Amino acid sequence: MSTPVHLALTVNGEKHESEVEPRQLLVHYLRDTLGLTGTHVGCDTSNCGACTCHVNGESVKSCTLLAVQAEGAEVLTIEGLGQEGNLHPLQSGFWEKHGLQCGYCTPGMIMAAADLLERNPDPSEEEIRHGLEGNLCRCTGYENIVRAVQHAAKAGSSAEVPA
Amino acid sequence: MSVTEAPAGGYVGQAMKRREDPRMITGRGNYIDDMILPGMLYMAVVRSPEAHATITSIDTSEAKAAPGVVAVFTGEELAGDFAGPIPMVWDPPGVDIHTPEHWPLKRGEVKHVGDPIAVVIANTTGQAVDAADMVIAELDPKPAVVDPEKALEEGSPLVWEQFGTNKTHEWAVAGGDFDEALSAAEVTIEQRVVNHRISGAPIEPRGSIAEPRAESLTLYSATQIPHIARFVLSGMLEIPEDRLRVVAPDVGGGFGAKLQVYAEEALVLVLAKRLNRPVKWVETRSEHMSTSHHGRDQIAYVTLTAKRDGTLTGVRAKVIADLGAYQQILTPFIPELGFPVAGGCYKIPAIDLNFVGVFTNKMATDAIRGAGRPEMTYWIELMMDKLARELDMDPLELRRKNFIPKEEFPYETPLGIVYDSGDYQGTLDKLLVNFDLDAFRSEQAQLREKGIHRGVGFSTWVEVCGLAPSRAVGPQGVGLQAAFWESAMVRVHPSGSATVYSGASPHGQGLDTSFAQIAADRLGIAPEQVHVIHGDTDTGPFGWGTYGSRSLSVGGEAIARAAEKVQEKAKKVCAALLEAAPEDIELADGKFSVRGSPDKSMTMAEISGAAHIPPNELPADIEPGLEETSFYDPENFVFPFGAHACIVDVDIETGKVKVVDYYAVDDCGPAINPMLIEGQVHGGITHAIGQALYEQVVYDDEGQLVTGTFVDYALPTAAELPSFNTDRTETPSPVNSLGVKGVGEAGTIAATPAVTAAVLDAIKPTGVEWLDMPLTPMRVWQAIKGDGPAATEQGKDLPEHGQGSAGSGPASPGEGGTS
Numbered sequence: 001m002s003t004p005v006h007l008a009l010t011v012n013g014e015k016h017e018s019e020v021e022p023r024q025l026l027v028h029y030l031r032d033t034l035g036l037t038g039t040h041v042g043c044d045t046s047n048c049g050a051c052t053c054h055v056n057g058e059s060v061k062s063c064t065l066l067a068v069q070a071e072g073a074e075v076l077t078i079e080g081l082g083q084e085g086n087l088h089p090l091q092s093g094f095w096e097k098h099g100l101q102c103g104y105c106t107p108g109m110i111m112a113a114a115d116l117l118e119r120n121p122d123p124s125e126e127e128i129r130h131g132l133e134g135n136l137c138r139c140t141g142y143e144n145i146v147r148a149v150q151h152a153a154k155a156g157s158s159a160e161v162p163a
Numbered sequence: 164m165s166v167t168e169a170p171a172g173g174y175v176g177q178a179m180k181r182r183e184d185p186r187m188i189t190g191r192g193n194y195i196d197d198m199i200l201p202g203m204l205y206m207a208v209v210r211s212p213e214a215h216a217t218i219t220s221i222d223t224s225e226a227k228a229a230p231g232v233v234a235v236f237t238g239e240e241l242a243g244d245f246a247g248p249i250p251m252v253w254d255p256p257g258v259d260i261h262t263p264e265h266w267p268l269k270r271g272e273v274k275h276v277g278d279p280i281a282v283v284i285a286n287t288t289g290q291a292v293d294a295a296d297m298v299i300a301e302l303d304p305k306p307a308v309v310d311p312e313k314a315l316e317e318g319s320p321l322v323w324e325q326f327g328t329n330k331t332h333e334w335a336v337a338g339g340d341f342d343e344a345l346s347a348a349e350v351t352i353e354q355r356v357v358n359h360r361i362s363g364a365p366i367e368p369r370g371s372i373a374e375p376r377a378e379s380l381t382l383y384s385a386t387q388i389p390h391i392a393r394f395v396l397s398g399m400l401e402i403p404e405d406r407l408r409v410v411a412p413d414v415g416g417g418f419g420a421k422l423q424v425y426a427e428e429a430l431v432l433v434l435a436k437r438l439n440r441p442v443k444w445v446e447t448r449s450e451h452m453s454t455s456h457h458g459r460d461q462i463a464y465v466t467l468t469a470k471r472d473g474t475l476t477g478v479r480a481k482v483i484a485d486l487g488a489y490q491q492i493l494t495p496f497i498p499e500l501g502f503p504v505a506g507g508c509y510k511i512p513a514i515d516l517n518f519v520g521v522f523t524n525k526m527a528t529d530a531i532r533g534a535g536r537p538e539m540t541y542w543i544e545l546m547m548d549k550l551a552r553e554l555d556m557d558p559l560e561l562r563r564k565n566f567i568p569k570e571e572f573p574y575e576t577p578l579g580i581v582y583d584s585g586d587y588q589g590t591l592d593k594l595l596v597n598f599d600l601d602a603f604r605s606e607q608a609q610l611r612e613k614g615i616h617r618g619v620g621f622s623t624w625v626e627v628c629g630l631a632p633s634r635a636v637g638p639q640g641v642g643l644q645a646a647f648w649e650s651a652m653v654r655v656h657p658s659g660s661a662t663v664y665s666g667a668s669p670h671g672q673g674l675d676t677s678f679a680q681i682a683a684d685r686l687g688i689a690p691e692q693v694h695v696i697h698g699d700t701d702t703g704p705f706g707w708g709t710y711g712s713r714s715l716s717v718g719g720e721a722i723a724r725a726a727e728k729v730q731e732k733a734k735k736v737c738a739a740l741l742e743a744a745p746e747d748i749e750l751a752d753g754k755f756s757v758r759g760s761p762d763k764s765m766t767m768a769e770i771s772g773a774a775h776i777p778p779n780e781l782p783a784d785i786e787p788g789l790e791e792t793s794f795y796d797p798e799n800f801v802f803p804f805g806a807h808a809c810i811v812d813v814d815i816e817t818g819k820v821k822v823v824d825y826y827a828v829d830d831c832g833p834a835i836n837p838m839l840i841e842g843q844v845h846g847g848i849t850h851a852i853g854q855a856l857y858e859q860v861v862y863d864d865e866g867q868l869v870t871g872t873f874v875d876y877a878l879p880t881a882a883e884l885p886s887f888n889t890d891r892t893e894t895p896s897p898v899n900s901l902g903v904k905g906v907g908e909a910g911t912i913a914a915t916p917a918v919t920a921a922v923l924d925a926i927k928p929t930g931v932e933w934l935d936m937p938l939t940p941m942r943v944w945q946a947i948k949g950d951g952p953a954a955t956e957q958g959k960d961l962p963e964h965g966q967g968s969a970g971s972g973p974a975s976p977g978e979g980g981t982s
Binding site: 021023036037039040042044048081082083094101102103104107132133134136138139142144146 | 184185289414418448849872887
């Protein structure tokens with residue numbers, strides 16, 4: 001086993017310093033070291049997007065990144081996007097529009113959608129569908145996910161992602 | 164809402180937002196891989212890379228010495244830990260089913276790629292996986308059997324030599340005289356119909372944790388059937404049922420793939436017992452693709468007979484079902500499961516069905532969403548289209564001519580199955596209001612002139628669910644060694660809120676919400692005051708779990724019945740306190756009041772308070788407390804139905820199919836929560852579109868799994884799908900007091916024939932009349948060009964198995980887009 005590497009980064013606004021295995025993926029660092037289990041693992045091949053979070057403001061499949069590659073980065077996970085009582089408009093949208101069933105893909109789907117709305121605050125249905133094609137959902141048929149994103153887009157400027 | 168404020172009632176029928184959602188949208192769900200227990204160890208499984216081989220030696224010495232490794236075990240070493248093998252529970256009267264002993268870790272031989280041969284237990288997952296790579300297993304390959312039809316041929320290599328055949332069993336059911344129908348037929352059509360192998364592929368992989376504590380064990384598992392798992396595992400491991408607790412935490416989708424008792428569940432329990440520490444295992448996606456059971460994989464030879472005027476006279480199907488290498492819990496029964504609706508929603512006087520199961524060197528098949536019914540719906544609907552072509556009749560007119568009229572329900576089929584209720588003309592009428600077929604046909608003609616090939620396909624379907632009346636499917640019925648009632652316990656607390664326990668085990672369906680709606684109306688409280696729990700064998704009575712679209716029509720009805728019992732008792736308590744007769748107490752608007760004296764009333768909170776802490780002595784015939792249990796075994800199945808239309812564009816230069824529109828009218832009886840129904844229909848249709856166009860589990864000629872990841876096994880993405888136009892009619896079922904039918908599998912059962920029919924309609928000018936799924940660009944293109952075997956009418960030579968990835972592998976347009 002190779003020597004642990006020092007890692008310093010900010011996650012959900014909180015600074016963390018850790019010694020990590022060089023081979024550890026960011027998703028496992030978030031889940032196993034920080035206990036942020038809202039970011040899920042679904043496929044191991046970067047197809048499903050259940051592990052999507054934001055790194056320096058952009059959505060990233062956290063299974064495609066080594067934890068050490070996030071050195072110095074600002075990471076945002078579903079837990080930091082909003083919590084009960086202070087939901088992000090996308091979280092409200094998914095709740096309102098029945099955008100989830102088993103909930104397993106949901107955090108990744110919401111994080112991908114948050115990035116989409118940052119870049120395109122008023123997407124068409126087609127833009128939403130193409131914007132989320134890197135995230136798989138087996139339950140919903142995506143229709144209510146599209147509606148949830150539209151609902152959040154209508155909420156407009158309040159759909160800001162916390163820094 | 165305060166507990167004393169009277170709720171409005173009438174919650175059933177409302178599109179209430181889901182109570183499950185807040186934790187899931189904020190990342191606070193509790194799935195199996197989120198759980199970490201003190202002192203927990205991690206298991207990795209060493210699996211066979213060969214489809215069929217003799218294990219000549221396994222060297223674990225290097226793995227044992229690897230960092231962090233606590234133990235390594237082979238099948239031989241754990242042989243004494245299991246009192247019995249993984250069971251299969253179908254024992255139909257008069258039928259022998261070859262059922263090989265199926266042990267969690269293999270000894271002697273491996274029978275498919277992924278068969279487990281050793282386990283490594285270490286302090287971290289990484290250490291366990293690293294060390295698993297160091298286990299050296301010498302395997303001496305044997306010839307593998309991959310194609311189920313070839314497996315039945317004389318001289319085929321055998322998966323299990325002791326049986327002398329690859330045929331597992333044969334089961335037949337018939338009603339009416341099909342031979343007579345055949346000899347008298349004015350029109351006879353025949354077709355070989357393939358339903359290929361698919362994966363359930365929930366986004367959450369399977370996983371299990373076993374925790375030893377004092378004299379008992381707890382198994383946390385991503386399962387749809389915690390109670391069945393406890394019953395089976397307690398027998399396999401000789402752990403008394405009262406000492407084994409099984410908990411299903413949040414489960415990230417099942418689709419049948421988690422309706423199973425798996426080797427890994429038994430293994431973590433055995434290891435936790437041996438090592439006296441918690442042991443966790445979570446599958447990789449490749450393990451899911453190779454060792455979570457698959458579905459479908461059937462070839463049906465179907466014959467449909469009719470009169471010249473289109474009146475159906477008979478249907479015969481000979482089904483060859485590829486069951487894989489082992490019999491899992493329901494493996495051989497799944498192909499037969501749809502037999503009650505083999506005649507679809509049509510009056511067919513003679514039905515003759517024959518099922519042959521076959522061993523191959525592949526993972527076992529078992530229930531995947533729809534389980535038996537999508538296959539039958541697929542062939543009966545496409546055969547109706549084919550018959551219409553033969554008769555030069557409009558396919559919808561042919562259907563209407565043969566629909567069971569709504570006046571004839573309950574309708575008994577020639578197989579003795581009684582369809583509970585239906586209005587098949589009604590759903591088709593409504594579909595054609597929403598979807599203007601005449602306008603479509605003129606648009607289609609215009610588009611064709613521009614070179615755009617658009618087509619429409621229909622499915623007027625009926626399915627059988629609400630599993631199940633135990634007398635019909637149990638030992639005295641078709642022979643499952645099980646029953647299928649459901650349990651419910653309703654407990655009103657002293658302050659008037661309630662806890663509802665269900666033996667069902669929902670995993671995404673939203674039943675916590677609809678169960679609360681059902682209970683709230685009957686208890687005179689708000690749904691917010693009803694806590695719903697399930698999926699823990701220590702918290703309530705035995706239950707049969709969630710599958711087969713049963714949890715509302717059986718589990719929900721059990722809750723309704725238990726809540727009614729509580730209401731009856733509440734009325735007695737109320738009557739005693741208000742000095743009235745119990746039969747004079749009525750519940751309305753959250754108040755129990757004396758008929759004719761609305762000012763004399765009590766809330767549930769007041770009644771429950773009095774039931775627990777009586778202000779004065781209750782009559783001797785009233786026990787204290789307010790809690791009731793119900794075990795509900797339905798009298799019959801329920802039969803949801805509907806009419807779907809799929810519209811596709813086919814690029815005839817590339818063969819690529821795009822679903823451009825989809826209309827569905829479903830009838831699952833009165834809605835408890837219409838929002839949840841819509842969600843189930845969307846997801847079900849998408850699952851079927853996935854099977855029809857993109858998804859296929861492919862093994863090559865040597866039995867190597869070609870589709871081992873989501874790179875190769877293509878699930879539909881948002882970009883491939885249109886918005887769905889869904890609508891409903893409501894025909895109550897007489898079977899249960901709620902009038903409800905199931906809806907979880909409906910879309911999946913309904914949609915595959917509509918998609919295929921739409922593609923065939925789109926490419927009709929090319930002369931192609933039959934295609935087998937999945938309708939990949941390669942397959943469609945080859946058919947159009949006429950240089951592929953798929954172009955033949957019978958499709959007989961179409962290689963379904965062992966053809967590598969070319970032409971059969973998934974070809975989702977999303978493949979390049981999932982970055």
